[in-house]
Amino acid sequence: DAKTTQPNSMESNEEEPVHLPCNHSTIxxxxxxxxxxxxxxxxPEYVIHGLTSNVNNRMxxxxxxxxxxxxxxxxxxxxxxxxxxxxCILRDNNTNAGKSTFGDGTTLTVKP
Amino acid sequence: xxxxxxxxxxxxxxxxxxxxxxxxxxxDHENMFWYRQxxxxxxxxxxxxxxxxxxxxxxxxxxxxxSREKKERFSLILESASTNQTSMYLCASGIRGxxxxxxxxxxxxxxx
Numbered sequence: 001d002a003k004t005t006q007p008n009s010m011e012s013n014e015e016e017p018v019h020l021p022c023n024h025s026t027i028x029x030x031x032x033x034x035x036x037x038x039x040x041x042x043x044p045e046y047v048i049h050g051l052t053s054n055v056n057n058r059m060x061x062x063x064x065x066x067x068x069x070x071x072x073x074x075x076x077x078x079x080x081x082x083x084x085x086x087x088c089i090l091r092d093n094n095t096n097a098g099k100s101t102f103g104d105g106t107t108l109t110v111k112p
Numbered sequence: 113x114x115x116x117x118x119x120x121x122x123x124x125x126x127x128x129x130x131x132x133x134x135x136x137x138x139x140d141h142e143n144m145f146w147y148r149q150x151x152x153x154x155x156x157x158x159x160x161x162x163x164x165x166x167x168x169x170x171x172x173x174x175x176x177x178x179s180r181e182k183k184e185r186f187s188l189i190l191e192s193a194s195t196n197q198t199s200m201y202l203c204a205s206g207i208r209g210x211x212x213x214x215x216x217x218x219x220x221x222x223x224x
Contacts, residue, residue: 034212043116043202043215044155087155100145100213101171102155 004088009107012078020073020106022088027068031090035062035073038085047073083110118203118216125223131190133219135203142208144186146178149200161186193223
C-alpha cells in the first residue's frame with residue numbers, strides 16, 4: 001500500500017494561512033488523496049479530498065502537485081479551533097473496500 | 113447527518129475476558145472499518161469490511177476478529193483480551209470507492 005509522510009508538528013499564528021505538506025511518492029493512478037483532522041477526544045473528521053486537480057471547500061483547499069507525489073492542505077486563516085492532528089491518507093479506488101491506512105499525522109498548534 | 117455510533121465510550125475489562133465492540137452506521141454504507149489509536153502511533157487499521165459477511169485483514173489483525181451480519185453493524189471481537197490491547201478503538205464507515213470516511217467518537221478500552 002502507498003504510504004504518506006507528514007511532518008510531526010507545525011505551528012501557526014491565529015488568522016494566518018497554514019500550509020500542511022504531505023508526501024506520497026509511491027501513489028498509484030487509482031489513489032485519491034484524502035485529508036482528515038482529529039480534535040482532542042474526538043474521532044477524525046473529513047476535511048477534503050482530490051485526485052488530480054486542486055480542490056476547494058468551505059473548510060480548506062487542497063493543492064496537488066502535477067506529478068501527484070505530494071500535496072498541501074491549505075487553511076486560509078487559522079483559528080484556535082483548527083488546532084488538531086491532520087492526517088493525509090490515500091484511498092485506493094481499485095478495490096472494493098478502498099482500504100485506508102493512516103500515518104502519524106501532523107499536530108498543528110495555533111498561537112493566539 | 114451521517115451517524116456512526118459506537119456502543120461504549122469507555123470499557124474496563126480483565127485479562128482473558130471476551131470483549132465485543134459494536135459499531136452501527138445509519139447511512140447504508142458498504143464499507144466499514146475498525147482502527148486502533150495509540151499515542152505516537154497514529155491510527156492503525158485492524159479489519160475492514162466491504163459488504164455483509166465480507167471482511168479483510170488490515171495492518172494489525174492479530175488478536176482480533178470481526179463480524180458483519182447486517183450492513184449497518186460491524187463488530188470487533190477480542191476473544192481473550194490482553195493488556196496490550198488497551199487502546200482507543202475507532203470505527204468508520206464510507207460508501208464504496210473513495211468517498212469520505214465517517215468516524216465514531218471512539219471506544220476507550222482498558223484491559224487490567
